[in-house]
Amino acid sequence: MQKKHIFRNNKRLIGLGFALLIFMALFIYNHMQYTNVYIGYQDQIPSFIPTTPNQRQLLQSALNEPLEANHDVSRPSASEAVFTVELHHPFWGKAIYQVVSIDPSGVVILHDKSYYRAQNADFFYTQPYFDAVYNDQLMPSAAINHFTKAESLTLPASSASWQILKFDGNWYPVEVKTANQSQIISINRPDDQLFVTFDKIPDEVVLSYETAGTSALVIRNLHETDSGYMLPFSETDGVYHYHLTATWHDDTANFEGTVKYAFEIHYDRPTVFDFNHTTIEQGEPLIITTQYAEETELPTIEQSISDSTQVKFYQSASNYICYIPTNYDTSPGDYDILLDGKHYPVTVTARNFNIQHLIIDETVAQSTRNDAAYEEFDALFDPVRTRSSPKTLTSGDYILPATGRLSTEFGETRDVNGAMTTYRHSGLDIAAPNGTPVAATNSGNIVFSDFLTLTGNTIVIDHGAGIFSTYFHLSERLCQKGEFVEKGSIIGNVGSTGFSTGPHLHFILSFYDVNFEPGWLLFDDAVTYDNYKKLW
Structure with a gap:
């Protein structure tokens, strides 16, 4: 009985000792594992990297595997560390590894003053800890x-x-x-x-x-x-x-x-005013455009160049535009434009207007230039150019509606059959063969298309912002009042209807009913007998 008891006690001691050995082995194993990881890129101080026990084990294995082999690795040409890896242990401090080279040729590690080539290079290529090596990408x-x-x-x-x-x-x-x-x-x-x-x-x-x-x-x-x-x-x-x-x-x-x-x-920029010219000649419109203007910020205009009551800013594309017309009646001299309390000086210079001598068949003159013809013109034509679209309807620059010989300049006075007229020529006369197509000088609304005794087949287009184009003496009209026409559209043909000495187009550009030199919108220059061939 006593032997049996001793055997049982020994058996218990052996079991307890075996359990203790297992516990100690687990304890030692767990404490051999590093608990914290710090990684620094190049000259940065290593910082703490959160990791799981499994991640730490893989990292430790990848760093230590090359220490068991490949001891003959020569020192790389670049001695500066790409990474510094510190594995911290609560009892025996930290182990420091320097990854001195990580590129397509492999991975080289410095530890305890010796260089080793990593066996598992893919680990260093792909693990997020080392992504800083790809910063330039x-x-x-x-x-x-x-x-x-x-x-x-x-x-x-x-x-x-x-x-x-x-x-x-x-x-x-x-x-x-x-x-x-x-x-x-x-x-x-x-x-x-x-x-x-x-x-x-x-x-x-x-x-x-x-x-x-x-x-x-x-x-x-x-x-x-x-x-x-x-x-x-x-x-x-x-x-x-x-x-x-x-x-x-x-x-x-x-x-x-x-x-x-x-x-x-x-x-939110202050409004800027741009002037086409600060020195203009008689017949040239002064054009002021804005940048960055809001409708509520548009200034009133104080000026004495034109008597027109319609001088103001009109919407033009994404900004605003103002026309101040001049003609043969505008007095040359210095003027002052007042915008938002700021003064802008403008000078109007004199233009030498020609005198034209015409011989008209008396029968034609009497049938087209009589009281009834003038009354008809005043009643039907004059009201057409008193209302305009509040914004521009144009598409780009104005174009010459027809080509031919310039037979009369803008602003000329006339001696008809030996008697001086009291009016000036209101536009350009372009002599061309009968039936020559006439194009719209720009886009706009047809506001008049009819026959008048004085001017024959007549068309008027409103281009918005107060600008009108007028076409006299057409052989036929190919558009009707109320239509919208695009720039370049054929609206009629050259003729000799009304008070006319032969086939030609009488072409007018005006600000409402104030006629001005068409060349300034067409070519930024006055059209004369000397330059028209070069201009068109």
């Missing part, structure tokens, strides 16, 4: 440089798709942080300039911008300058939403992707 940073204010604003990505080519030859997507809130830039000066810059030059840049109520305007391949990609500015103030898409797709690069940026530009 990561998504580029973007900024908006506001040159006037000498400041640079970081431009956060609103969305992005980016991937990099790692040393193992595979492409890996990169997680990109995006921002929901747009960057806001204020533009308060006409000379402000904005440029977008990237630390990696894109292969393509596409910009679109929009305001409420308008469709997006797309501009491809923004102009690249030494300062960056210059942003186009709106001609009108307000809040504009910009969308910039930059793409990197060079087949030879080790990165690729598309990044989108969203930002707002708030425009």
Whole structure:
């Protein structure tokens, strides 16, 4: 019995000792594992990296495996460490490893003053701990440089798709942080300039911008300058939403992707007034255009050049325009234009108007130039040019409606059958064969299309903002009142109807009923006998 009892006690002691051995083995094993990982990139102080026990074991294995072999690795040419890895243990301190080379040729580790080649190089190529080695391949940073204010604003990505080519030859997507809130830039000066810059030059840049109520305007391949990609500015103030898409797709690069940026530009610039000329001659209209003007900011105009009560600003595309007409009755001299309390000097110079001598068949003269003809003209024609569209209807520059010989200049006085007339020639006479097509000088509404005894087949087009074009003596009219015609549309043919000595087009441009030299809108010059062949 006593022997049996001793045997049982020994058996228990053996079991307890075996359990204790297992516990001690587990304790030692667990405490051999490092509990904290610190990684520093290049000269940065190593910082704590959160890891699981399994991750730490893989990292420790990858770092220690080369220590068991490959002891003959020569020192790399670049001695500066790419990474410093510290494995911390609560009892026996830390082990320091320096990854001194990580590239397509392999991975070399420095530990205890010896260099080793990593056996599991793929681990270092692909683990997120070492992604900093690919920093030069990561998504580029973007900024908006506001040159006037000498400041640079970081431009956060609103969305992005980016991937990099790692040393193992595979492409890996990169997680990109995006921002929901747009960057806001204020533009308060006409000379402000904005440029977008990237630390990696894109292969393509596409910009679109929009305001409420308008469709997006797309501009491809923004102009690249030494300062960056210059942003186009709106001609009108307000809040504009910009969308910039930059793409990197060079087949030879080790990165690729598309990044989108969203930002707002708030425009609030003072109105700028531009004058076509500050010295004009009799018959030339003074044209004032605006930039950055709002309808509520349009100034009143104080001027004494023209007696017209219609001189004001009219909407023209995205801005406003004002015509101040001059003609043969405008007195030469110095004038002062007052806009928003600011004075703008303008000089009107004299023009030497010609005198034309005409011989008209008395029968024609009496049948077309009589009281009844003038009364008809005054009743039907004069009211046509008293109302105009409040905004321009034109499309680009004005064009010559027909070509031929200039037979009468603007502003000429006439001696008809030996008697001087009391009026001046109201436009240009262009002699051309009967039936020559006549085109609309610009787009607009047909406000008159009828036959008048004095002027024959007559057409008047309202181009908006007070500008009218008039066509006399047509052989036929090919448009009707109420139609809208495009610039260049054929509206009739040259003829000799009404008071006329032969087939020609009498062409007038006017601001309401104030006729001016058509050449200034057609060629930015007066049309004369000396220069018309060069002009058209």
